[in-house]
Amino acid sequence: MDERTLCHECGAEMVLDTRPQEISYKGLCTTIMQRGWYCTNCSEVLLNWDEVEGSFEAFARMKAQADNLLLPKEITRIRKKLKLSQRKASAILGGGPHAFQRYESGRDWITRSMANLLRLLDNDPNRLNELLPRSEK
Ligand SMILES: [Zn+2]
Incomplete structure (x- = not known):
């Protein structure tokens, strides 16, 4: 993605940023810092595949804990x-x-x-x- 990424929802400019994102599962809740392109106008967010990994991991940890499983x-x-x-x-x-x-x-x-x-x-x-x-x- 180049420096000027435009939102495909509203056409506004998107900025590369790291923002807190809340993840919850069965009453457990955690906040991770999610890097991605955030629209300056609406709630649209674009994540690169490798940037999503952190939230997968956070979710897996919560699921293992909530469902009494193993990682x-x-x-x-x-x-x-x-x-x-x-x-x-x-x-x-x-x-x-x-x-x-x-x-x-x-x-x-x-x-x-x-x-x-x-x-x-x-x-x-x-x-x-x-x-x-x-x-x-
Ligand atoms: Zn937008």
Whole structure:
């Protein structure tokens, strides 16, 4: 975008600025600083894709907290603590062959039940033995 970006809603000039933006989810609320092009006349805002990432992250943190889920980096930490590859974790714990790849890349939200299972295993990794197929014990 060049220096003189015009609003496609009202035709007024837009300015590159960083302004507070409130994000809320299920009663939780947070304010992030959102960089983008703001119209000097109306409420139109244009965000670049890489500038939206901050609000995605803030939203993901709130959703994980509100719905009692786990964030991708927490899932990765627990899986590594259990010494499992992504494929092996999916095979033993369920969710389909590429479940952990999807959870950890942020492409899919982890289910509540899988998040609970990982929390239990995080507290007591030895219990993973109880879940291994008979051939691997
Ligand atoms: Zn405008």
